[in-house]
Amino acid sequence: MSEILVIGSVALDTVATPAGRFNDVLGGSATYFSISASFFSRVNLVATVGKDFPDEYKALINAFGVDLRGLETKAGKTFRWEGSYVDDLNCAKTINTQLNVFADFKPKIPAEYKDSKYIFLANIDPDLQLFILKNFRGQQLVGCDSMNYWIQNKNASLKKLMKEVSFVFLNDAEARLFSGESNIIKAGMFLLSLGPRFAIIKRGEYGAILFTKQGISLLTPAFLLETVCDPTGAGDTFAGGFMGMLARAGKVNDQAVRQALLYGSVMASFTVEDFSVNRFLKLKKRDIESRYKKFKDLTIP
């Protein structure tokens, strides 16, 4: 089984949604990504937490088989994010961000991780994302995420990063901002013009679009749910299912990537059903296959 390396955040989240409020629950891009990908592949995680990070949360991530030798514990407090979906389940309102030890995150890649075949650079400073890639000889398949802040404040670095990645994951607003194009097809093709082989534009509850140099390769709705509890981490969970499925497939052709997109959607549909990563605690591989089949049935006329 191939290995995936993810570099990102492990955080303590305080989240309010119409379904309730939870304080200091396990969160972070690398957390959601790694747990999601763990259902398909071995996963190595690089992140940093503070001394206050509960051992039980480490044990929780580790119980999914995620390798935590790259999780550094530093003096200080863990990255904390507080957000609310009370007004709009589709869009988090950030109430408070405390970077804490994450503020001077300098990812150290353990020697054992340098053979990972797939790398996911979660949303961090693109200069750090570029710095990470210097550890590798360019044989890996790299995916990356980013956000409006870096598009606006580190535009040149982000464009440089685009030359180094095979997959870029952005949501529609980010893709529009980065490209300066309001039309989503033009935005997707702009991303590819910067270097990646595949661009994945995430549209939240409306699904996702996969672009290749030939144009749109797959246009898929999201798996709809009667109850959405907590959308936090849906994008990273999506990327985790996508990269995990690709690693499991062991090849990167259009068909494998299209299928990976559906698995990403399926994994995202699970995580929003409960707070934090709780839904994964009781998720079985057969639940994934069953929802994948249902999803295909609903989307094929």
Place this chain on the structure above:
Amino acid sequence: MSEILVIGSVALDTVATPAGRFNDVLGGSATYFSISASFFSRVNLVATVGKDFPDEYKALINAFGVDLRGLETKAGKTFRWEGSYVDDLNCAKTINTQLNVFADFKPKIPAEYKDSKYIFLANIDPDLQLFILKNFRGQQLVGCDSMNYWIQNKNASLKKLMKEVSFVFLNDAEARLFSGESNIIKAGMFLLSLGPRFAIIKRGEYGAILFTKQGISLLTPAFLLETVCDPTGAGDTFAGGFMGMLARAGKVNDQAVRQALLYGSVMASFTVEDFSVNRFLKLKKRDIESRYKKFKDLTIP
């Protein structure tokens, strides 16, 4: 070939979009619906216009084979709508509405139309929609559209209408308002609880959802375009393609309805490519089949 009867508006629209501005062009729900459906079925139209309605526009609709014996010309001016998509291509801002002869529209159904097998009640006062159905013996398959105004101001009549129709077409905001449910699955199931056999929730550039009593039957994205010129009439064009395809299929089972939904999406994707109904002037049946095939390729993993 089965016949479809549509009752709605024939209008003169003034539309501003990022692509330009057009004054007093042909518009109206019955216009878009009938031209779209004409590619699949014979269509009978009931509407009213004023003395100022250009003969060339009548000839234009008639050139698609649409029967205009139900188009009444009355003293006064034609219904005029002025809208702008300059700020948001997904949402029309109404600048001005002049109902004119449409204000006291009392649909008269020509005797020749009473054998129509399919009826589409475009968005008008639900009391009028109910009144129209009194002309028929209940053997027809009826579809209807509505809007926020009637949901708020004629709620009881609209609910009564729901008992008489097989298909209800609403957009997501309308379905949420009518049901009082923010969740779209719950909104769809609410619509079906009122009587229709199928509910179709339109999501604009994000596609459409088909509901049956068993839940979601088909979840489809919209066919994306690099250039959207004028979204006016997309919903009625969608319904026209849908009902037209059903009439052509001559049966109403889940499979036929799922396929009709895709044809509705395809027809809507054409109309937004040009102002007014201009795109249809050069549309060939083979263009429809070609886009239908492309749409299926893009949505099937």
